[in-house]
Amino acid sequence: MTAAPFEPPVYPYERLLGAKEKADAHPGGAVDLSIGTPTDPPPAAVVAALSTSAAEAGYPFSAGSARYREAAAGWMQRRLGVAADPSAVYACVGTKEFVSTLPQWLHLRRPDRDTILHPAVSYPSYAMGATLAGCRSVEVPVDDRWNLDLSAVDPTDAARALCLWVNSPGNPAGQLDDLGAAAAWGRAHGVPVFSDECYAEYTWDGPPRTILSAGTEGVVAVHSLSKRSNAAGLRAGFYTGDAALVRYLSEVRKHVGMLVPGPIQAAAAVAFDDDAHVDAQRERYRERLAYFRSVLACLGVDAAMPGGGFYLWAPAPDGDAWGFTERLAAEGGCLVSPGDLYGAAGAGHVRVALVRDLSRLAVVAERMDVTPDPPPP
Numbered sequence: 001m002t003a004a005p006f007e008p009p010v011y012p013y014e015r016l017l018g019a020k021e022k023a024d025a026h027p028g029g030a031v032d033l034s035i036g037t038p039t040d041p042p043p044a045a046v047v048a049a050l051s052t053s054a055a056e057a058g059y060p061f062s063a064g065s066a067r068y069r070e071a072a073a074g075w076m077q078r079r080l081g082v083a084a085d086p087s088a089v090y091a092c093v094g095t096k097e098f099v100s101t102l103p104q105w106l107h108l109r110r111p112d113r114d115t116i117l118h119p120a121v122s123y124p125s126y127a128m129g130a131t132l133a134g135c136r137s138v139e140v141p142v143d144d145r146w147n148l149d150l151s152a153v154d155p156t157d158a159a160r161a162l163c164l165w166v167n168s169p170g171n172p173a174g175q176l177d178d179l180g181a182a183a184a185w186g187r188a189h190g191v192p193v194f195s196d197e198c199y200a201e202y203t204w205d206g207p208p209r210t211i212l213s214a215g216t217e218g219v220v221a222v223h224s225l226s227k228r229s230n231a232a233g234l235r236a237g238f239y240t241g242d243a244a245l246v247r248y249l250s251e252v253r254k255h256v257g258m259l260v261p262g263p264i265q266a267a268a269a270v271a272f273d274d275d276a277h278v279d280a281q282r283e284r285y286r287e288r289l290a291y292f293r294s295v296l297a298c299l300g301v302d303a304a305m306p307g308g309g310f311y312l313w314a315p316a317p318d319g320d321a322w323g324f325t326e327r328l329a330a331e332g333g334c335l336v337s338p339g340d341l342y343g344a345a346g347a348g349h350v351r352v353a354l355v356r357d358l359s360r361l362a363v364v365a366e367r368m369d370v371t372p373d374p375p376p377p
């Protein structure tokens with residue numbers, strides 16, 4: 001008997017097509033807050049650098065150019081307060097490909113292990129990477145504040161684990177986890193810890209954090225320009241940390257041909273060098289989070305200000321996230337994501353991505369006939 005052929009699972013956001021139709025039907029169109037795709041412009045200097053690098057003709061370095069790696073390391077030093085060695089900083093083509101191909105490279109290195117541990121409510125690509133590598137994904141429970149509960153990991157799962165993913169500030173819940181504790185757990189159990197830190201500069205409670213503050217042994221920090229610089233279209237990120245592990249990954253990824261295009265590398269370095277545009281973007285997100293919390297409060301929904309990130313993680317009335325999603329689409333022309341897209345434990349919440357400007361958010365309030373507090377001055 002032959003095994004059933006592998007069928008790729010439905011892409012999570014395709015499940016929203018019904019609600020999208022309803023939101024699209026509003027005059028003026030949908031206010032799409034379902035996907036965390038930035039819509040504010042990247043810095044003009046970054047866009048200009050795309051056409052002046054003279055990096056089109058030759059193949060780019062898979063690891064990233066010296067300029068790219070130095071700019072990323074300089075950024076880590078300035079913004080996260082850790083000294084990263086540029087020679088241990090490696091480029092990736094945005095981080096989604098890194099996240100979802102990682103399990104196969106780790107399994108190749110450790111065929112005796114087959115499990116990816118990830119937060120029970122999290123970015124779906126952690127689990128999807130395991131599926132695409134023929135590995136197991138196992139959820140690590142989260143507590144009532146959406147923080148990882150590493151004490152709940154089954155020792156047999158830990159013994160089979162290729163890695164643990166952590167994500168702080170977290171998508172979708174905006175929680176801040178104790179990254180030092182995650183690093184310590186990984187070291188104690190012999191499990192590499194990968195820390196997805198793409199929202200680090202949108203930390204609201206305290207300074208941005210990185211797992212590398214706990215040292216590099218057994219840990220890897222993963223960063224992206226997509227959210228920081230409104231540059232998801234560029235596809236540029238990097239990973240750095242445990243010297244042996246990142247070197248291994250860079251070698252396999254070089255064989256595969258994972259390459260950030262040369263002109264993109266040049267533009268990305270310009271983005272890493274500049275912080276002013278991120279500070280301005282922080283203020284935009286802070287304003288929008290406050291404003292839309294007030295819109296939701298008018299609907300009787302109490303969404304807490306997140307510890308970080310640009311999402312509101314809102315408890316749906318009566319715990320019916322799909323019902324609330326449909327209502328927001330039908331009445332407000334507003335598209336949000338039901339929480340079960342991020343794991344069964346998220347089923348009673350919706351995620352609202354504040355990626356549209358205040359004038360579009362006000363359209364939702366108007367359509368739903370509510371009067372929220374005006375945005376902070």
Ligand SMILES: Cc1ncc(COP(=O)(O)O)c(C=O)c1O
Pocket residue numbers: 036093094095096097099123167171196198223224225226227232236237
């Ligand atoms: C937690 C998290 N990690 C990684 C990514 C991937 O970002 P990119 O591939 O654009 O770097 C996202 C995008 O939404 C995300 O929310």
